[in-house]
Amino acid sequence: MSKLEVFFDCSSPWTYLAITQVGGIARAHGAELIWRPILVGGIFNQINKEVYETRANPDHPKYRYMRKDLMNWADYRGVTINWPTIFPVNSVKAMRACIAAADIGKCETLALEVCDAYWGRNQDIAQDEVVAACAEAVGLDAAAILEKTNDPEIKQRLKNHTQEVMDRQGFGSPTMYVNETDMFFGQDRLVLVEEALKRAA
Template sequence: MSKTVEFIFDVGSPTAYLAWTQLGAMCERTGAQLQLTPVLLGGIFKATGNNPPGAVPAKGMYMMRDLARYAQRYQVPLTMNPHFPVNTLLPMRVATAAIGTPEQDTVVGALYDAMWKAPCKLSEPEALSRVLTEAGLDAGHWLERAGDEGVKDTLKANTEAAVKRGVFGAPTLFVGNEMFFGQDRLDFVEEALA
């Protein structure tokens, strides 16, 4: 039986984007299954008293350099979003609606690309609609699903459950009950999956 790595994420996190770019290949190497769990990072910060790294100027400047280092190591594009921080409520509702559907990876990938490859203000429905359409998706369908009360409740429940499990930021990954925080811990995640 293969192991599962759970990826707790918000597309507004550049470190979660960097982890996302690596997880597919990691799962192929280890034979693991990837489980996506969308959350609202702002809700996690509020519930845990945590703050984004940019709230401490020196830490924010260091993080920017570190992000560039990892993007270079992973050989992936990373363009800081000029609208950052972006309110991710609507895109994360779209991501939540996509979980378990055949379009799941396409939706999540399109959202990450729109935040960190070809950045736009993803909080605006018009921009989100364009992003989904350009990814070959039915934007109207996904925006309608994002408004569903069940989807809203699921995203809220995911966020609350993550906090109860000790999550304080994104990305957070779980292999079984073992928690790993940050894209810079992917080597430990892969060891746990091996």
């Protein structure tokens, strides 16, 4: 069986676009799908500080085009993205919740709900009540999920995932690996991910 690992942070709109598709792609090709929640801000702080320079100059033609490109892709994917009031957002609690959900096979559904809360409904996913509402919306025990976000083991796993993707030459979200070594970055590379899974099969 082929393996597809997805390192992601729901605070990225490009990640939202990717995770609406990647599960279906993996299932269509019989690949094992492994979700790896990360903190993309931790990556930017260590190895990709140029992101902050771009954000600091929103009138730059490249930044303006990026926003247009995002909306074009959102339309193409049928995903609602409304630029949130709080950006960037502290996604630590939400990503810990996704790790807890992954342990019971519900990472994909929770991550999609968290992304929609932030990118679609302009909710602050740093808040306990928002994370709890997302968990409840997808049929999870909200109290249990929130409790898990304070679990030292969950906290450490989030740090470990973030370090792991950097150790494997990743530099942002979403970063995907087919069979551990074939890396792809960005939602616009999903067609190449699919081709890699076809070849692996």
